[in-house]
Amino acid sequence: MINPKTELVFHFFRHGQSEANTKQEFISGDEDSPITQLGIKQAKALGQRLKNESLIFVRVYYSPLQRVDLTTKTVCSAIEHDFKKAIMVPALKERDQGALIGKRADEIYGGDTGRFL
Secondary structure, three states: OOOOOOOOOOOOOOOOOEHHHHOOEOOOOOOOOOEOHHHHHHHHHHHHHHHHOOOOOOOOEEOOOHHHHHHHHHHHHHHOOOHHHOEEOHHHOOOOOHHHOOOEHHHHHOHHHHHHO
16 A cells, blocks of 8 residues: 555656658557657657656556557666566557548548547
């Protein structure tokens, strides 16, 4: 049980750039788009920033998508957190966007639909 006076701080991070991000798609959702070389550089930069800030992570949770897995491994390495202790949580996986997956933003936001989003 957690002491009610204990301060809990949560940090949320997005994965590095994925291949789907480069295609200017509206969203890749739960499609398992791989991380790009730029995404790996972004993950390394995040890891270095967290290390420089001397943040200590007691627990690390991540989703099962490969872009998140690689981002998490990269960050854990930089902050010297044992990735084997990180916890993969399927419920953290991005939601299924159905028919919107692969659609361009102008297809989604154009016309009357764009006025309501």
